[in-house]
Amino acid sequence: MIGQRIQKLRLSRGLTLSELAERADVAKSYISAIERSLQKNPSIQVLEKISAVLGVSVQTLIRNEDDDSQEEQVDAEWIALAKEAMKSGLSKAQFKEYLEFQKWRKDHDD
Numbered sequence: 001m002i003g004q005r006i007q008k009l010r011l012s013r014g015l016t017l018s019e020l021a022e023r024a025d026v027a028k029s030y031i032s033a034i035e036r037s038l039q040k041n042p043s044i045q046v047l048e049k050i051s052a053v054l055g056v057s058v059q060t061l062i063r064n065e066d067d068d069s070q071e072e073q074v075d076a077e078w079i080a081l082a083k084e085a086m087k088s089g090l091s092k093a094q095f096k097e098y099l100e101f102q103k104w105r106k107d108h109d110d
Contacts, residue, residue: 002042003035005061009054010035013079024049055079 010020017035021028026046033039034046044058051058055078085095 001037002040002047002061003037005063006031006050006054007035009056009060013054015053020050020053023053026050055082 010017015023017028017032020026021031024031024046026049030039030042030046031050034042047058047061051061054061
């Protein structure tokens with residue numbers, strides 16, 4: 001179930017329901033209803049917001065139970081680094097700019 005996967009991923013990342021709701025900009029009560037399977041068909045927009053916060057694809061949230069082995073796991077160290085960057089005030093735009101610079105530098109070092 002989608003709700004169970006969201007809850008499992010949220011807990012594995014050390015997020016409370018309130019933290020996920022705030023970061024995803026989705027009502028806490030709505031996420032709670034999804035997790036408890038009261039809301040079984042959340043919109044793709046909501047799933048996109050939640051998946052972005054959890055660091056997984058929307059497909060990971062909606063996949064069949066049999067696809068567990070194919071789930072791409074985000075390393076705990078990467079999650080910690082992302083949290084640290086967010087706490088330090090690094091914006092998504094700044095992070096994307098840094099990644100582009102690193103790609104450019106790699107291309108020019110070769």
